[in-house]
Amino acid sequence: MQKSEVMYNRATVMTDLRYLSYPVIFVLLIFSILMAGCSDDENEEQPPAPDVPDYSTIIVKDIQNIPADFTFNRVEVKVTGVDWQVIETLSFPYENGQIVMTLPASFPSEKLQTVDRRNGMSGYWTGTSDDADALVATLGDFFVFNGDKRVGRIAISNWSGKGSSAGKATLVSYQYADRPFTLTGSDKSYYYSNCSFYKGWNIFANINPASEGGTAKVLRTTTVPESTLFWRLAESYVYN
DSSP: OHHHHHHHHHHHHHHHHHHHHHHHHHHHHHHHHHHHHHHHHHHSOOOOOOOOOOOSEEEEESOBSOOTTOOOOEEEEEEEOGGGOEEEEEEEEEETTEEEEEOOSOOOGGGSEESBSTTOTTSSBSSEESOTTOEEEEEOOEEEEETTEEEEEEEEESOOOTTSOOTTOEEEEEEEESSOEEEEOBOSSEEEOSEEEOSEEEEEEEEOOSSTTSSOOEEEESOOOGGGOEEEEEEEOOOO
């Protein structure tokens, strides 16, 4: 009798263990599937980060409209910031037919200008920034010198200057931003479209309407048709 009871109890225990093992196996199976899914997610290629254009170095060459007797050996450009004050005056030599301008990588925040004019005229842009705390610095005119004498001004655009229509002319400038931001809105003279800035130096353009003398506004944008641009002598201060 005792032997039968022992065998019965052993069989019962084995049966109970077998049934108890099913939930454990099920849990382990689910865990394995989840881990495999996580592994696949980790191994899946992430989309590449968008390319951020680099305008920290500006190379000027093939300058058009230069008279044969016009001579200069350097360019000077001012960086303006808070309250339109000059932060720094940069000077670069004209050598071997080109100018290589390496711009400052950063500026103290207290010297930078408020991005827009929502709180007063001390801001730079008349459009509205999606980040009111953004700060900027802007390159001014590119004046050329012969020694210490200022002899002219160069500019980058797709407009050849006098004697040609200014319709759809693209006039280009450069601006530093301490963080990314996007401008929208319009005023009496300008409207903003596709106007997003990265942290660092950016290129932006004022693009005239197709017809001159109308009521259409000038487009302000950072989507600049760079392949159409060229440097030219915009003004000469040398008079014969």
